[in-house]
Amino acid sequence: MARRSALSIRIVEGRNLPAKDITGSSDPYCIVKIDDEAIIRTATVWKTLSPFWGEEYEVQLQPGFHSISIYVMDEDALSRDDIIGKVCITRDMLAEHPKGYSGWMSLSEVDPDEEVQGEIHLRVEVLGSQGSRRLRCSVLEARDLARKDRNGASDPFVRLRYNGKTQESTVVKKSCYPRWNETFEFELAEPAGEKLCVEVWDWDLVGRNDFLGKVVFSVQGLEAAGQEEGWFRLWPDKSKPTEDERRGSLGSLQLQVKLRDETVLPSHCYQPLVQLLCQEVKSGRQDGQVHLVTLLDETTTAECRQEVAINLVKLFLGQGLVKEFLDLLFELELAKPCEPNTLFRSNSLASKSMESFLKVTGMPYLHFVLGPTIARVFEEKKYVELDPGKVEIKDVGCSGLHRVQTESEVIEQGRQHLQSYLGELLDAIVRSAPACPPLIRAAFRQLFQRVGERFPQHQHAKFVAVTSFLCLRFFSPAVMTPKLFQLRATHADARTSRTLLLLAKAIQLVGNMEPAAGRAKETWLSPLLPALQQGTARMRDFITRLVGTEEDQGEEEGEGRPPPAVVKEGLLLVHKTRGNGPLLAAAAGKKLHFCLTGESLSFGKSPGAERIGAIALGDILAAEKVEEKSFGSSHVMQVVYLATGGQQETAYLQCKCVNELNQWLSALRKVCGNNPRVLRSYHPGVFRGDKWSCCHQRDRTGLGCDRTRHGVTLQDWSDPLDPTVEAQRLFQHLQGLRDTLRDKYWELLEPEHAQNGPRGEAVALRREPPVSGPPCPAPLAPLPAAGPPARLGALWGREEHREGGSDVSEAKRRPP
Numbered sequence: 001m002a003r004r005s006a007l008s009i010r011i012v013e014g015r016n017l018p019a020k021d022i023t024g025s026s027d028p029y030c031i032v033k034i035d036d037e038a039i040i041r042t043a044t045v046w047k048t049l050s051p052f053w054g055e056e057y058e059v060q061l062q063p064g065f066h067s068i069s070i071y072v073m074d075e076d077a078l079s080r081d082d083i084i085g086k087v088c089i090t091r092d093m094l095a096e097h098p099k100g101y102s103g104w105m106s107l108s109e110v111d112p113d114e115e116v117q118g119e120i121h122l123r124v125e126v127l128g129s130q131g132s133r134r135l136r137c138s139v140l141e142a143r144d145l146a147r148k149d150r151n152g153a154s155d156p157f158v159r160l161r162y163n164g165k166t167q168e169s170t171v172v173k174k175s176c177y178p179r180w181n182e183t184f185e186f187e188l189a190e191p192a193g194e195k196l197c198v199e200v201w202d203w204d205l206v207g208r209n210d211f212l213g214k215v216v217f218s219v220q221g222l223e224a225a226g227q228e229e230g231w232f233r234l235w236p237d238k239s240k241p242t243e244d245e246r247r248g249s250l251g252s253l254q255l256q257v258k259l260r261d262e263t264v265l266p267s268h269c270y271q272p273l274v275q276l277l278c279q280e281v282k283s284g285r286q287d288g289q290v291h292l293v294t295l296l297d298e299t300t301t302a303e304c305r306q307e308v309a310i311n312l313v314k315l316f317l318g319q320g321l322v323k324e325f326l327d328l329l330f331e332l333e334l335a336k337p338c339e340p341n342t343l344f345r346s347n348s349l350a351s352k353s354m355e356s357f358l359k360v361t362g363m364p365y366l367h368f369v370l371g372p373t374i375a376r377v378f379e380e381k382k383y384v385e386l387d388p389g390k391v392e393i394k395d396v397g398c399s400g401l402h403r404v405q406t407e408s409e410v411i412e413q414g415r416q417h418l419q420s421y422l423g424e425l426l427d428a429i430v431r432s433a434p435a436c437p438p439l440i441r442a443a444f445r446q447l448f449q450r451v452g453e454r455f456p457q458h459q460h461a462k463f464v465a466v467t468s469f470l471c472l473r474f475f476s477p478a479v480m481t482p483k484l485f486q487l488r489a490t491h492a493d494a495r496t497s498r499t500l501l502l503l504a505k506a507i508q509l510v511g512n513m514e515p516a517a518g519r520a521k522e523t524w525l526s527p528l529l530p531a532l533q534q535g536t537a538r539m540r541d542f543i544t545r546l547v548g549t550e551e552d553q554g555e556e557e558g559e560g561r562p563p564p565a566v567v568k569e570g571l572l573l574v575h576k577t578r579g580n581g582p583l584l585a586a587a588a589g590k591k592l593h594f595c596l597t598g599e600s601l602s603f604g605k606s607p608g609a610e611r612i613g614a615i616a617l618g619d620i621l622a623a624e625k626v627e628e629k630s631f632g633s634s635h636v637m638q639v640v641y642l643a644t645g646g647q648q649e650t651a652y653l654q655c656k657c658v659n660e661l662n663q664w665l666s667a668l669r670k671v672c673g674n675n676p677r678v679l680r681s682y683h684p685g686v687f688r689g690d691k692w693s694c695c696h697q698r699d700r701t702g703l704g705c706d707r708t709r710h711g712v713t714l715q716d717w718s719d720p721l722d723p724t725v726e727a728q729r730l731f732q733h734l735q736g737l738r739d740t741l742r743d744k745y746w747e748l749l750e751p752e753h754a755q756n757g758p759r760g761e762a763v764a765l766r767r768e769p770p771v772s773g774p775p776c777p778a779p780l781a782p783l784p785a786a787g788p789p790a791r792l793g794a795l796w797g798r799e800e801h802r803e804g805g806s807d808v809s810e811a812k813r814r815p816p
Contacts, residue, residue: 003063003263004061004063004264004711004725005060005061005062005065005261006715007058007061007068007257007260008058008100008256008257008258008259008260009032009059009255009257010054010055010056010057010256011030011053011055011253011255012053012054012253012256013050013051013052013053013054013253014050014053014251014252015049015251015252015254016049016050016251016252017049017050017051017072017250017251018250018251020074020082020084021074021076025049026047026074026084027044027045027047027075027076028045028051028075029041029042029043029044029045029072029073029075030042030070030071030073031071031658032070033069033070033071034059034067034712035066036115036116036117036118036144036146037625037709038658039059039662040057040662040714041657041659042055043491044490046493049251054481054484057715058714060712060715061711061712062709062711062712063261065091067089067090068088068089069086069088070087070088070089070255071083071085071086072253083110084107084251085107085109086108087106087253089101089105091259094257094258097258099258100258100259101255101256101257101258102255102257103254104253104255105254106250106251106252107250107253112211114236114237115146115236116211116212116234116235117213118176118200118212119142119144119232119233120139120142120158120200120231120234121140121141121230121231121232122137122139122140122198123137123140123227123228124138124196124217124222124227125226125228126222126223126227133187133188134185134186135185135188135196135222136183136185137160137183137184137185138183138184139160139180139181139183139198140179141177141178141179141181141695141705142177142178143176143231143705144176144177145202145212145213145234146176146210146212146213147628148212149204151629152627152628152629153176153627153629154176154210154212155175155202155204156176156202156203156212157170157171157172157200157201157203158182158198158199158200159199160186160196160198161199162194162219163186163187163189165186167186169182169184171203174693175694175695175696176627177685177694178695178696179695179696193219193220194219195216195217196217196219196222197216198216198217199213199214200213212234213235214234214237215232215235262732264725264728267727270724270727270731273731273734274315274723274727276292277292277312277315278319278321281316281321281324282324284331285331285335290745290748291328293312293329293332293349294748295741295744295745296308296312296349297332297349297350299740299744300349300733300737302347305348305349307729307733308352308730308733309349309353309356310356310360311729311730312325312349312726312730313325313356313357313360314722314723314726315723315726315730317360318721318722318723318726319723322439323439323442323443326353326357327443329349329350329353329354330446330447330451333350334451334454340451340455340461341464343451343461343465344465344469351473354443354447354469354473355469355473355474357440358470359717361437361439362436362437362474363485365436365437366474366475366487368435369425369428369429369475370425370428370478370479370482370487373421373424373425373503374479374482374487374488376421376424377496377499377500377503378492378496381493381495381496382414382417382499383410383414383417384417384418384499384502385410385411385414385502386411386414386418386524386525386528387524388411391411392410411527415528417499418499418502418503422503422506422507422510422528422531422535425503426510429539429542430539430542433542436546441547444546447466448462448466448543460513464513466543466546466547467510467512467539467543468511470511471508471539472508472511475511476504476511479500479503479504479507480500480501482500505525506531509525510532510535510536513536513540514536566597567667568594568595568596568664568667568668569593569595569596570593570660571592571593571594572592572594572653572654572655572664573590573653574589574590574652575589575631575654576589577650577686577687593606593607593609594653596667598617598671599616599617600615601614601615601617601620601639601668602615615639617672617675618677619641619642620639620640620641620672620675621640621641621642621677621678621679622638622640622678622679622682622708622710623664623665623668624665624684625637625684626638626684626686627685627693627694629685630685631654631686633654634658635654635655635656635657635660636652636654637652637653638650638652638682639651639668640682642677648701652686662714665713666712666714669710669712669713670713670720672710679704679708680708681705681707683695683697683706684706692705
């Protein structure tokens with residue numbers, strides 16, 4: 001059994017932000033911190049006071065986190081970035097919104113005395129007998145304190161206050177992980193109504209000391225317990241005005257935040273549900289049967305349908321039945337009354353599942369096809385506009401001859417640029433059939449055949465069905481917003497965004513297979529019509545090749561295939577430190593290309609160069625951040641691993657930004673998650689001279705001074721499959737819809753015979769133990785646990801009575 005917390009964050013937009021630049025505008029971006037640790041940085045939106053980000057993230061967290069802080073910053077090229085304001089959301093606030101919070105939150109001013117972090121290790125006890133009692137506080141150590149000095153550290157000391165008296169510890173210089181091991185005593189006041197306040201401060205030679213946080217103890221509670229020892233979180237000073245009183249005209253953020261606390265049981269507990277779903281998928285569509293996926297489609301709200309679709313896709317990918325699952329969805333969707341020209345255009349479970357399937361399995365393919373064209377659009381920054389109502393007339397010419405470009409010339413120039421981009425993109429798409437993953441090709445082959453059988457008189461419909469997913473739901477959104485599909489690290493500027501929008505619209509029109517229809521809606525697209533008609537013909541040929549037989553697919557093996565998929569790769573700088581490991585000896589002080597796969601972390605001089613060396617995943621013990629003061633950068637990570645001789649070594653690798661740092665840490669933690677030798681503590685500093693820079697310990701091989709964070713990761717489409725987690729989420733969703741599912745089941749099952757058995761006779765899900773293995777925990781008791789029923793009706797077609805102290809079961813029959 002494992003407990004985990006998943007946090008979904010969508011930073012939508014900001015409004016009415018204050019101007020921080022002399023131009024009267026700002027260049028805002030957001031930093032998301034979980035318990036004061038920076039996890040996410042959004043892209044910068046330039047020159048605006050009402051930025052739109054639209055960025056979504058899901059973070060796996062340690063179950064005991066306390067709060068989320070979102071800082072809005074103004075990026076400056078020549079000076080330190082300005083802080084505009086922040087939003088703080090506590091765990092308790094999220095608990096009040098189990099379905100998630102969505103809305104606008106006002107920014108508040110950032111008070112340095114409230115920017116506290118870290119924990120302190122204390123032992124507090126009451127000593128002596130009645131009449132001569134003493135209060136003793138042992139200050140042992142602290143970890144992860146706020147950095148208040150320019151050197152990236154602090155000079156912390158502890159101040160204790162009780163009953164009007166004050167005592168202070170020694171100052172530990174240049175450390176955020178200080179160790180004091182000092183004891184202080186106070187005479188216990190009678191009655192014991194006073195509180196003991198333990199404050200941590202940063203000592204400054206010039207100016208006032210900086211507040212680092214405090215812990216307050218009730219002496220009455222200590223008297224009852226006798227002694228209290230442990231790590232205590234440092235809290236800000238609450239004696240200052242509240243946040244609402246300090247909130248000014250700093251603007252606001254639109255956010256969508258949802259916290260999901262999960263208890264994932266052993267996989268065998270979910271077998272009844274998994275078996276039921278797998279049996280249904282293997283059996284296919286049967287007349288007169290009500291399918292669980294149909295019930296899910298009918299009862300799941302639009303807000304939850306995307307999440308349920310992802311869970312189902314990942315579950316069946318883990319079971320090796322995703323093709324059969326999608327084929328069943330296609331059959332059920334086509335069995336409904338529908339028109340050939342509107343197929344799969346709604347946000348049904350079939351549409352959302354196929355869209356999620358493409359993202360989970362096809363992101364490397366997407367990057368392979370779209371990457372070069374998107375990069376070219378960003379680099380060239382050409383002005384492209386076809387709508388006369390939006391054309392900007394520009395001055396062109398030279399010093400000797402100056403004339404104004406006409407509107408028709410601007411439109412013709414834009415058409416040429418757009419046609420060039422569209423032609424390059426269509427070339428890449430047409431050539432990509434062999435590069436498309438076999439699983440995606442098989443799914444499209446099934447879809448192509450099903451639609452052809454359903455509409456034999458409209459053979460055009462089967463091509464549109466494929467392009468409705470491939471072009472309209474996969475290629476086109478990625479072209480329009482490449483940042484959200486990891487095609488670019490930043491958002492496009494206004495000019496590039498318009499070019500991408502027009503290019504995405506052109507791909508949509510080609511995918512509709514009827515360019516004339518698009519021209520009727522937007523007549524200004526007529527200059528592009530010849531290119532669209534040619535693109536439609538090429539797209540039709542591409543689809544024919546894409547859905548070809550498996551024999552044709554085998555003949556194309558090796559043609560235009562993308563490079564092998566890896567978990568993560570990129571250039572990283574290797575910092576010089578003590579050590580003799582393969583990475584340190586061969587590459588210290590150099591920038592190397594690292595490649596992380598499911599087997600090892602390898603490195604070489606460049607992407608195509610021979611690998612210099614590799615570290616097996618089983619030898620990686622930790623992947624953690626490094627203190628900024630260690631190398632003068634906040635984007636350095638450390639990989640702790642076992643070298644060939646069995647000795648422990650640490651490689652310090654510098655990333656280019658906080659996002660790349662967290663992506664590398666997430667990737668390493670995921671692939672090493674099952675390593676039984678992972679460390680539980682580490683040193684966030686480096687060993688220089690004769691001591692660690694973080695805690696000043698002199699034992700190089702001693703225990704670390706901070707906890708490792710193996711459970712903190714960013715979710716990505718390339719994450720390893722975990723069918724047990726997906727089963728838990730589906731089960732939780734089904735539990736919430738149990739009554740609704742039952743009612744919908746009887747509504748859909750032969751409504752013409754409803755008078756023979758009212759739905760009110762349906763009862764709760766049967767509760768039976770599994771045939772073998774240990775009994776399932778209570779949360780799974782409602783599942784059918786005695787093996788999968790022959791029909792879904794077995795879930796609700798059984799009523800239990802208690803007569804004379806014994807159980808009697810009666811099957812409620814329905815006419816065939």
